[in-house]
Amino acid sequence: MGETGRQLRSKDIVGIKDLSREEIELILDTAVGFKDVLRRDIKKVPTLRGKTVVNLFFEPSTRTRTSFELAAKRLSTDVINFSVSASSVVKGESLIDTATAIQALGADVVIIRHSSSGVPHLLADHLNASVINAGDGINEHPTQALLDAFTIMERFGGISGLSIAIVGDILHSRVAKSNIYCLRTLGADVRLIGPPTLIPEGLFDPDIEVFHSMEEGLGDVDVVMMLRIQMERQDTGFFPTTDEYFRLWGLTRERLALARPDAVVMHPGPMNRGIEIVSDVADSPQSVILDQVTNGIAVRMAVLYLLSGARSGG
Amino acid sequence: MQGEGSFYVMTKELLDSTDMERTITRMAHEILEKNRGVEGLCLVGIQRGGVHLSKRLAERIKSIEGRDVPVGMLDIALYRDDLNIRKEYPAVRKTDIPFEITGKVVVLVDDVLFTGRSIRAAMDALMDIGRPARIELAVLIDRGHRELPVRADFVGKSVPTSVGETVNVEFSEEAGVDRVVLTGK
Numbered sequence: 001m002g003e004t005g006r007q008l009r010s011k012d013i014v015g016i017k018d019l020s021r022e023e024i025e026l027i028l029d030t031a032v033g034f035k036d037v038l039r040r041d042i043k044k045v046p047t048l049r050g051k052t053v054v055n056l057f058f059e060p061s062t063r064t065r066t067s068f069e070l071a072a073k074r075l076s077t078d079v080i081n082f083s084v085s086a087s088s089v090v091k092g093e094s095l096i097d098t099a100t101a102i103q104a105l106g107a108d109v110v111i112i113r114h115s116s117s118g119v120p121h122l123l124a125d126h127l128n129a130s131v132i133n134a135g136d137g138i139n140e141h142p143t144q145a146l147l148d149a150f151t152i153m154e155r156f157g158g159i160s161g162l163s164i165a166i167v168g169d170i171l172h173s174r175v176a177k178s179n180i181y182c183l184r185t186l187g188a189d190v191r192l193i194g195p196p197t198l199i200p201e202g203l204f205d206p207d208i209e210v211f212h213s214m215e216e217g218l219g220d221v222d223v224v225m226m227l228r229i230q231m232e233r234q235d236t237g238f239f240p241t242t243d244e245y246f247r248l249w250g251l252t253r254e255r256l257a258l259a260r261p262d263a264v265v266m267h268p269g270p271m272n273r274g275i276e277i278v279s280d281v282a283d284s285p286q287s288v289i290l291d292q293v294t295n296g297i298a299v300r301m302a303v304l305y306l307l308s309g310a311r312s313g314g
Numbered sequence: 315m316q317g318e319g320s321f322y323v324m325t326k327e328l329l330d331s332t333d334m335e336r337t338i339t340r341m342a343h344e345i346l347e348k349n350r351g352v353e354g355l356c357l358v359g360i361q362r363g364g365v366h367l368s369k370r371l372a373e374r375i376k377s378i379e380g381r382d383v384p385v386g387m388l389d390i391a392l393y394r395d396d397l398n399i400r401k402e403y404p405a406v407r408k409t410d411i412p413f414e415i416t417g418k419v420v421v422l423v424d425d426v427l428f429t430g431r432s433i434r435a436a437m438d439a440l441m442d443i444g445r446p447a448r449i450e451l452a453v454l455i456d457r458g459h460r461e462l463p464v465r466a467d468f469v470g471k472s473v474p475t476s477v478g479e480t481v482n483v484e485f486s487e488e489a490g491v492d493r494v495v496l497t498g499k
Contacts, residue, residue: 006405007402007403029405029406030405030406032406032408033389033391033392033406033407033408033409034406036408036409036410037392040442040443041443041444042442042443044442045392045393045439045442046392046393046438047391047392047393047397302406305392305403305406306403308397308403309402309403312397312398312400312401312402312403
């Protein structure tokens with residue numbers, strides 16, 4: 001036995017940008033094994049017993065934090081949630097002091113979500129513990145992209161060659177950015193659809209097609225990945241009204257029909273029904289939105305497992 | 315024989331493909347004899363070495379009894395007792411047991427029985443999946459050197475080995491040939 005050879009190179013996951021295709025595939029392959037655990041009556045394995053995982057969330061999040069918490073618990077780790085609004089940071093403690101104190105308490109893994117891009121990278125440099133980026137500003141949200149890729153793989157058997165449309169506020173979306181890196185690394189053909197105000201010029205490769213019309217952009221795609229519209233963007237002038245947003249870029253039955261007949265609909269959640277997507281489509285058999293939630297736990301278990309392996313490998 | 319400086323590596327074929335076929339046939343008969351048929355029986359092959367063997371045993375049982383036995387596969391990476399001391403974590407492979415094991419007689423199948431730690435891990439995994447009425451163990455090769463109180467119910471061949479040696483069971487589905495090879499000093 002001892003047939004391994006496949007490892008993550010770094011003790012941290014701060015961005016999809018830093019992962020090779022082999023590493024992404026390793027995470028997705030490993031997640032298959034963990035998804036089986038989630039189907040059992042006893043949804044627990046003893047694998048990381050005795051390890052400590054800390055959720056350090058500076059931005060509110062119920063679903064991502066809960067997903068990480070469940071993933072960690074299913075692996076038998078001890079989980080601590082730091083709700084930072086109420087803590088030492090308010091008293092003026094620096095971020096690094098907070099993180100090193102958490103490490104001194106015995107944390108093996110720190111999962112961090114912060115409104116400033118680059119925070120996970122800073123922590124990764126200062127901690128021996130593994131750092132997982134759960135969302136940093138408008139930069140990346142790597143585990144979201146990994147679970148999205150896993151969900152697409154599950155449906156289609158592969159990703160290379162698929163046509164994938166990402167729709168909405170690309171500019172402010174760390175989910176979009178991580179997905180673009182991930183899907184392109186895996187060989188998919190990615191296109192972006194949304195208002196000109198919300199799709200940045202020159203940020204991505206020129207061969208990523210940009211459309212400002214759903215009717216033009218959705219033709220023959222295999223995957224329609226909807227992004228969440230944040231209401232604050234309406235107030236700051238990125239789009240006039242939610243009615244107009246829906247009229248031009250909302251995913252309706254008619255627009256979905258432009259995609260391939262077996263196309264799937266994705267959304268990272270939580271959805272704004274009636275603004276970026278209609279209920280009819282969100283609840284249809286083509287929607288894999290709930291699969292994304294389940295797969296999120298399996299993928300996060302895989303990440304926790306592989307990072308433990310990377311740390312022990314010296 | 316290959317030489318690496320003064321270090322000789324010898325390989326010896328313990329079983330050829332005909333030997334393996336006869337041994338597997340005998341094991342299938344023994345499983346049926348002890349369990350008085352296939353009622354309530356299922357086979358679970360331990361990844362990776364036990365997977366092909368479990369399918370062969372099921373085929374052999376089918377040709378003897380004329381009845382199907384459910385076959386599953388079990389990965390034990392998540393239950394190993396040595397994760398904290400290994401340099402690398404083992405690959406997590408597929409577990410697929412598409413049937414109920416509670417109340418059944420589960421015959422765990424592995425290619426080589428050595429320290430017994432894999433079997434301990436497999437039993438813990440099975441207990442998290444269901445509550446078998448009984449667990450029995452079938453191995454093609456028992457090479458000795460148990461570190462835990464584990465014993466096999468059905469053994470293809472007992473081979474005395476030293477700890478530094480390796481026993482490899484090859485199946486034609488993967489290696490192109492059926493055979494068992496002993497490698498070492």
